Amino acid sequence: MERGGSGVPGGRRKQRVSMADVAKLAGVSSQTVSRVSNGHPGVISSTREQVLAAMRELGYRPNSAARALRYGQFNTIGVILFSLSSTGNSRTVEAIATHAAAEGYAITLIPIDVPTQDNVLGAFTRMGELAVDAVIVIMEIHLLDTGTVQLPPGVHVVVVDSDAGDRHSVVDTDQADGARQAVQHLLDLGHRTVWHVTGPQASFAGQRRAQAWRAVLREAGRPVPPALYGDWSAESGYAAGLVLAEPPDCTAVFAANDQMALGLLRAFHERGLSVPYDVSVVGFDDIPDAAYFVPPLTTVHQDFAEVGHRCVQKVLQQIRAGEGGRPGTDLVPTRLVVRGSTAAPRG
Amino acid sequence: MERGGSGVPGGRRKQRVSMADVAKLAGVSSQTVSRVSNGHPGVISSTREQVLAAMRELGYRPNSAARALRYGQFNTIGVILFSLSSTGNSRTVEAIATHAAAEGYAITLIPIDVPTQDNVLGAFTRMGELAVDAVIVIMEIHLLDTGTVQLPPGVHVVVVDSDAGDRHSVVDTDQADGARQAVQHLLDLGHRTVWHVTGPQASFAGQRRAQAWRAVLREAGRPVPPALYGDWSAESGYAAGLVLAEPPDCTAVFAANDQMALGLLRAFHERGLSVPYDVSVVGFDDIPDAAYFVPPLTTVHQDFAEVGHRCVQKVLQQIRAGEGGRPGTDLVPTRLVVRGSTAAPRG
DNA sequence: CGCCGTCATGTTTACGTAAACATGCTGTCA
DNA sequence: TGACAGCATGTTTACGTAAACATGACGGCG
Numbered sequence: 001m002e003r004g005g006s007g008v009p010g011g012r013r014k015q016r017v018s019m020a021d022v023a024k025l026a027g028v029s030s031q032t033v034s035r036v037s038n039g040h041p042g043v044i045s046s047t048r049e050q051v052l053a054a055m056r057e058l059g060y061r062p063n064s065a066a067r068a069l070r071y072g073q074f075n076t077i078g079v080i081l082f083s084l085s086s087t088g089n090s091r092t093v094e095a096i097a098t099h100a101a102a103e104g105y106a107i108t109l110i111p112i113d114v115p116t117q118d119n120v121l122g123a124f125t126r127m128g129e130l131a132v133d134a135v136i137v138i139m140e141i142h143l144l145d146t147g148t149v150q151l152p153p154g155v156h157v158v159v160v161d162s163d164a165g166d167r168h169s170v171v172d173t174d175q176a177d178g179a180r181q182a183v184q185h186l187l188d189l190g191h192r193t194v195w196h197v198t199g200p201q202a203s204f205a206g207q208r209r210a211q212a213w214r215a216v217l218r219e220a221g222r223p224v225p226p227a228l229y230g231d232w233s234a235e236s237g238y239a240a241g242l243v244l245a246e247p248p249d250c251t252a253v254f255a256a257n258d259q260m261a262l263g264l265l266r267a268f269h270e271r272g273l274s275v276p277y278d279v280s281v282v283g284f285d286d287i288p289d290a291a292y293f294v295p296p297l298t299t300v301h302q303d304f305a306e307v308g309h310r311c312v313q314k315v316l317q318q319i320r321a322g323e324g325g326r327p328g329t330d331l332v333p334t335r336l337v338v339r340g341s342t343a344a345p346r347g
Numbered sequence: 348m349e350r351g352g353s354g355v356p357g358g359r360r361k362q363r364v365s366m367a368d369v370a371k372l373a374g375v376s377s378q379t380v381s382r383v384s385n386g387h388p389g390v391i392s393s394t395r396e397q398v399l400a401a402m403r404e405l406g407y408r409p410n411s412a413a414r415a416l417r418y419g420q421f422n423t424i425g426v427i428l429f430s431l432s433s434t435g436n437s438r439t440v441e442a443i444a445t446h447a448a449a450e451g452y453a454i455t456l457i458p459i460d461v462p463t464q465d466n467v468l469g470a471f472t473r474m475g476e477l478a479v480d481a482v483i484v485i486m487e488i489h490l491l492d493t494g495t496v497q498l499p500p501g502v503h504v505v506v507v508d509s510d511a512g513d514r515h516s517v518v519d520t521d522q523a524d525g526a527r528q529a530v531q532h533l534l535d536l537g538h539r540t541v542w543h544v545t546g547p548q549a550s551f552a553g554q555r556r557a558q559a560w561r562a563v564l565r566e567a568g569r570p571v572p573p574a575l576y577g578d579w580s581a582e583s584g585y586a587a588g589l590v591l592a593e594p595p596d597c598t599a600v601f602a603a604n605d606q607m608a609l610g611l612l613r614a615f616h617e618r619g620l621s622v623p624y625d626v627s628v629v630g631f632d633d634i635p636d637a638a639y640f641v642p643p644l645t646t647v648h649q650d651f652a653e654v655g656h657r658c659v660q661k662v663l664q665q666i667r668a669g670e671g672g673r674p675g676t677d678l679v680p681t682r683l684v685v686r687g688s689t690a691a692p693r694g
Numbered sequence: 695c696g697c698c699g700t701c702a703t704g705t706t707t708a709c710g711t712a713a714a715c716a717t718g719c720t721g722t723c724a
Numbered sequence: 725t726g727a728c729a730g731c732a733t734g735t736t737t738a739c740g741t742a743a744a745c746a747t748g749a750c751g752g753c754g
Binding site for chain 2: 016063065066068069074076083084085091107108109110111113131233234235259262263265269291292293294296
């Protein structure tokens, strides 16, 4: 009854239980409460018990704003991203959150719903005011370069999915190597060449996969068919599939992600083309469902958990060293997972 | 050169730029800086310009810990969840983050990697110390009831995916109605009865879908086949599909989510059963890929964005009213999306 | 012409915590 | 036995911000 602060209309926001309250009840100074609260030595056990009892009775919980103010840090890492919808992003964020929690850090999410210059700029501006010790940016970094948008100076930062390794500390999966493995696998099976359904043109991940695809074909002296442009969605993969199902005969396709590969599978199925006997399909990501597509999808596995883990490691390193991140790119290996959607061409 | 604080080894963490620094440079008091910073009236424009210039020169950014301490709130909402891997959770979190950002609130993620009592307890304990004004819990709430685990008193909270509506403020999709629509659709097509692949037994969402399935069959006077137990994964759906492909003849299956439905599709395909002509399949969730399964999946659409939106609304309402949430359940409608995986039974 | 209201700006204080320093008591050793 | 080390605990202070209150100058009106 006495803690009716919340209901007072028009009144100031009533304080929650503070150290002083606990101290008064326990009959000690607030500094002793602080010592008990932080497990410092030098408090005799009888006193400690009194304090703990008082804490329990009042339901004391430390005020982290005051702590943060005192210590000059928040034990929080900010994560800026466009979307949680993609498998990759949500898995990466999950890994970041888990590893950060293990180190005593919380995660603050700063979503950017529409990737306009203004919104990105706004996010970074807010970022500076936000209660975070460091930032992990999961996005196409080139958006940062095209305008006045830039990371606030003096903020520890790690970037995912970008080629900004010359200016920032970057963690990414080895997209190029994964794409190479995918295309090489198809060539090794005996396909004359390999078609490609790309990701969005603004995406660096998509760009790198397409570059590697082109490079492998060139190195092998194979003809390079025109790329089909997708946007990561199954729908765009389906549309590409309808095109590829027509002559000139395509026997192998490398899709820049698994969802577009799914769209391809449906389009080929509708057109009466058998995968893998008429056309081989390789995806990218290895989403959990890929093994249960019809047929099970050969794809490039990305270890998002590891990406998240390394992001946290790097960012904590920066915080602890008190220095900005060394520019450079940290690549997590990718590997091809061969399933039922690829085979030697007919004939 | 003079701001070399970060590099001093062993030294105290150097302060960043504070209001006092800006005030000194601008030749005003820190209170005037505060007024400019917060856009208060009563600062003559020439003074304001001076202050703004000083802010720019020093790269001043407000310290949110001090702000939070002053105001007694953090403008942050905590989100406790088990996993971001499921479509539903990641979409809900994304919507929460977006709507919260629009209201000036940030989102702090508190993941629980393994749902043991200890970990849940730990999360809630940390919660109390965390810099949040309210909490949204996305998880199977019954884990909270089985032991000593409970939400810290005095914390504003909204729960998702739970039947705790008698004690907490709950937002959820209308699982029961969605399941009813799915089963009724299959009966309307002329199927004699409908089989069901469940979610994990610990899941309330799964339980409610199964209950509704049973209820519709009973009301229609149809035989209720034994449930097949799944765990949301495509793999478990595949295993169930292999069982269902054997006699006694099953002509219609309702899977408790789309991934398990995907597993069913593959199992039936492998066994030479045609979907929908031999067997009809309905899923639940309406993940973006579902429209591109082979065949396109009939499924129950859940509006996760709306769930996230309402969570934020409710939680802000609690914060602003300064009161605990009214217990009660807020249901977001679900709707059946009919695609190609359902048809009338043969014969 | 003088009083007072208005307005821009400065000063004081409190938010909750914890480091640094101060106090006072106990026991030990020269 | 007296000075001092060691230890439990208390007091002071600072972290950065902003509300509340104080100050002082200027102008309008009786």
